[in-house]
Amino acid sequence: MASVATVNVTEAPSYDPFERGCPSRDLLDRIGDKWSILVLGALGQHGRSRFTDLRKRLAGVSEKMLTQTLRALERDGLVLRTVYPEVPVRVEYELTPLGVTLRGPVKALTEWSLEHTTEVLAAREEYDDRANRGG
Amino acid sequence: MASVATVNVTEAPSYDPFERGCPSRDLLDRIGDKWSILVLGALGQHGRSRFTDLRKRLAGVSEKMLTQTLRALERDGLVLRTVYPEVPVRVEYELTPLGVTLRGPVKALTEWSLEHTTEVLAAREEYDDRANRGG
DNA sequence: GCAGGTAGCTCACTTTTGGGAAGTAGCTGC
DNA sequence: GCAGCTACTTCCCAAAAGTGAGCTACCTGC
Numbered sequence: 493m494a495s496v497a498t499v500n501v502t503e504a505p506s507y508d509p510f511e512r513g514c515p516s517r518d519l520l521d522r523i524g525d526k527w528s529i530l531v532l533g534a535l536g537q538h539g540r541s542r543f544t545d546l547r548k549r550l551a552g553v554s555e556k557m558l559t560q561t562l563r564a565l566e567r568d569g570l571v572l573r574t575v576y577p578e579v580p581v582r583v584e585y586e587l588t589p590l591g592v593t594l595r596g597p598v599k600a601l602t603e604w605s606l607e608h609t610t611e612v613l614a615a616r617e618e619y620d621d622r623a624n625r626g627g
Numbered sequence: 628m629a630s631v632a633t634v635n636v637t638e639a640p641s642y643d644p645f646e647r648g649c650p651s652r653d654l655l656d657r658i659g660d661k662w663s664i665l666v667l668g669a670l671g672q673h674g675r676s677r678f679t680d681l682r683k684r685l686a687g688v689s690e691k692m693l694t695q696t697l698r699a700l701e702r703d704g705l706v707l708r709t710v711y712p713e714v715p716v717r718v719e720y721e722l723t724p725l726g727v728t729l730r731g732p733v734k735a736l737t738e739w740s741l742e743h744t745t746e747v748l749a750a751r752e753e754y755d756d757r758a759n760r761g762g
Numbered sequence: 763g764c765a766g767g768t769a770g771c772t773c774a775c776t777t778t779t780g781g782g783a784a785g786t787a788g789c790t791g792c
Numbered sequence: 793g794c795a796g797c798t799a800c801t802t803c804c805c806a807a808a809a810g811t812g813a814g815c816t817a818c819c820t821g822c
Binding site: 766768770772775776784785788790 | 793803804805810818820821
């Protein structure tokens with residue numbers, strides 16, 4: 493096996509998130525993750541940041557989750573991790589050029605949820621009301 | 628009903644997804660959900676669809692997950708569910724006007740993942756390689 | 763009177779996820 | 793020579809999510 497004779501990577505192979513097992517679906521799932529979106533958002537807004545700063549900014553995230561999320565984003569080439577071997581070690585995270593291309597979509601999603609939270613909350617109340625009175 | 632005396636919905640209260648327990652964070656999480664994004668995408672592309680059509684289109688989704696996702700989206704006012712009490716009952720789902728406003732953000736995210744899957748896959752390989760050779 | 767077709771719901775079970783606490787490493791200042 | 797700092801990593805356990813099969817309801821056609 494292996495013997496990949498003619499590799500042509502100029503055009504992306506046709507991925508389809510609606511197909512099971514498609515890597516684009518995995519990717520979509522990964523970046524749609526709760527903490528990933530917030531990390532991406534925070535790094536998009538504030539630029540390079542240290543671990544503890546991110547931790548403070550994403551109120552409620554556990555160390556474990558933050559590390560895990562950052563690792564995954566680094567592995568996916570979206571976040572660059574730089575270690576400064578100083579006295580107490582310093583680590584900084586920032587978006588890679590690829591990560592920067594995600595800023596737009598993530599911002600759009602975040603802003604949408606900000607703008608429409610009220611409406612959604614109202615819709616939920618109405619739905620629950622209707623359910624309760626047996627509508 | 629409900630005697631809503633002075634409702635002023637012009638300005639949204641200040642929500643912040645970076646705060647724990649903020650409804651906008653919940654909402655972000657909800658719409659960032661794997662199946663939610665795909666359902667929203669499918670309904671955005673094809674318009675009103677029946678349950679079984681959606682099931683076929685979202686390859687690999689289980690009935691339970693699809694029902695659950697559709698219910699959540701309906702509750703949030705993003706999807707409209709219409710039941711036609713015909714011979715074998717027919718149910719159709721479509722985006723509400725609020726759901727339509729989400730089309731843009733969801734499309735942006737989906738297209739981003741389509742366009743950048745190759746790069747991310749490459750980044751992953753590189754990362755894993757480096758890890759394996761103890762980089 | 764029973765299979766067939768739609769759109770679910772329910773239940774038992776497995777897998778995954780996430781929290782919290784404790785441990786690690788390397789140097790520093792007292 | 794030991795606490796203290798940062799940035800993790802590891803472990804255990806509880807909770808949540810997801811799977812698959814079987815059940816419901818209603819009418820139809822044979």
